[in-house]
Amino acid sequence: MNPDIDIVKTEVLSDNWYVLRKVHYRMRKPDGSWVERTREAYDRGNGATILLYDLPRRTVLLTRQFRLPTYVNGNASGMxxxxxxxxxxxxxxxxxxxxxTREETGYEIGEVRKVFEAYMSPGSVTEILHFFVAEYSAAERVSDGGGVEDEDIEVVEMGFDAALAAISSGAIRDGKTIMLLQYAALHLFGR
Structure with missing residues (x-):
């Protein structure tokens, strides 16, 4: 671990959905002095995301679902x-x-390829997100998808060019999706 960081105390503020901690720490500055700081960190675990694509048909398989945090922050539909x-x-x-992929989209995919990983909101969330791509075809569909338990997920197939245009129009505003569509523009579909 970093010898210039000293965790002094950690408090659990909430463990209702995931864990919100208040961390008191000391940090050595470049001049050698120490400064005390307090920050909150939300630990929801690490995750993975995938862009499913069909090169011959130039399509991608996405999902649509309600996201409460976006709704309370101005997304009128929350979708x-x-x-x-x-x-x-x-x-x-x-x-x-x-x-x-099986739960949300109903597709039983074969080979997946990891393309990178990233901290998505490192100022407050501990999660590392692993990014994947994989080809899909109609033959791999084994169910309707839609998620499990209290998930209400709609499967959305769209043309790749339409998906890229949806970034500019604001119809796609999810960071992980934008990152994977941009990756696909550079490395999979060409322009």
């Missing part, structure tokens, strides 16, 4: 168009994204 995603739980990222 977001997104890449399939979910938490790892105790699984390896590759296994977790296959599970999430």
């Amino acid at each position: 977001l168009v997104e890449t399939c995603a979910g938490l790892l739980d105790a699984d390896k990222p590759e296994d977790a994204i296959r599970r999430e």
Whole structure:
């Protein structure tokens, strides 16, 4: 660990949905002096996301679902168009994204390729998100998808060019989805 960081105390503020901690720490500044700081960190576990694509048809498979945090922050419908995603739980990222793909989209995909990983909101959330891409075809559809338990997920197939245009128009505003669509523009579909 970093010798210039000293965790003094950690308090659990909430463990209702996931865990919100208040962390008191000391940090050595470049001049050698120490400064004390307090920050909150939300730990929801690590996750994975995937862009499913069909090169010959130039389509991508996305999802649409209600996201309360966006609704309370000005998204009038609360609905977001997104890449399939979910938490790892105790699984390896590759296994977790296959599970999430089956649950959310109804597709049983084969090979997945990890393209990068990123901290999505490092100022307050601990999560590392693993990003994947995989091809899909109609033959791999094994169910309607829609998620599990209290998830109400709609499967959305759209043309790749329409998906890119949806970023500019604001119809797609989810960060992970934008990142994977941009990756696809550079590395999969060409322009």
